[in-house]
Amino acid sequence: MQLIKIQNGNLTAKLIPYGARLIDIRIKPFNFPLILGYPDIMDYLKDSHYMGAIVGRVANRINAAKAIIGDINYTFDKNEHSKQTLHGGKQSCAFQQWRINDVSDASATFILNEPDGHMGFPGNFRFKVRYEIKKPMKLEIRMEAISDKDGICNLASHPYFCLDDSGDISRHELKINATHYLPVNELLIPTGKINKVSNSQFNFLVPKSLSGIVEGKKSEIDHNFCTGDSKTTLREVAVLKSKLSNIIMRVLSTEPGLQVYTGHHLTNTPNGYNKGSYQPFNGLCLEPQGWPDAPNKKNFPSIFLPKNNLYEQTSCFDFTYC
Secondary structure, eight states, X not given: OOOEEEEETTEEEEEETBXXXXXXXXXXXXXXXXXXXXXXXXXXXXXXSOTTEEEOSBOSEEGGGEEEETTEEXXXXXXXXXXXXXXTOTTSGGGSBOEEEEEXXXXXXXXXXXXXXXXXXXXXXXXXXXXXXXXXXXXXXXXXXXXXXXXXXXXXXXXOBOOSSSSSSXXXXXXXXXSEEOOBOTTSOXXXXXXEOTTSTTOOSSOEESHHHHTTSSOOOEEEEEOOSXXXXXXXXXXXEETTTOEEEEEXXXXXXXXXXXXXXXXXXXXXXXXXXXXXXXXXXXXXXXXXXXXXXXXXXXXXXXXXXXXXXXXXXXXXXX
């Protein structure tokens, strides 16, 4: 499997075509990775946690693995609890070999074609993902998709961030520019309600420590934060800071949602950069995307993609330190 390294100034990233994955990102003068990953790139073939992958066709969960697209009922791969679809199914784009389209010193582009009916989804899809490092220390991820049939599309980048070398996210503070979030049922499917974050543990409008979640004093998070009600221009949706390293990461996105996952299911992974198997709360996922189960929730922003129309998404991870 080919390893691709891109860099520009003080930021370096490593990528592999399997899942179009981001497997390492570092900034000078720090000598540790800012995301979880595996030093042996062949171990990504054993990964079940979507480590650094591009997930889709439809990121997140689809209730009962069913949806109506147009006037046709579709059933998708039931790869979570044998009841619902997660991140596009068991053979989704996260677990396929993408084709390397072009590489330069500071950028790399991957392409993937999926046939009509793959994992139950309609349309011959063509995906393109471009990673580009921009100065001073910004990684931009541009995603595109197009299909020859009406379909649904919601892509997301799935790295696990840890902005210090402490081994977990307890020394991190998180700010999210969202006044509402989506409550979920026991299977983590949104209920359809759109709740205010005020007077709840989901209020991150001002920076909040994650230590209580790691210590078990507060509940884990695997929820969508509503950063908008439609796609928009690129803007800041979240800020993550390590109080140990003083590294700050701004998350910018065009998407109406941000899935926040505190990594509490991490276990039984191949040996990572920490020289052991990753454990709960070793990393935090901040995944810009459309709202989960949108095809089955008429009050959610649509992820419908008409045939021959271009799906576009841009997300950025912008690093600084103080």
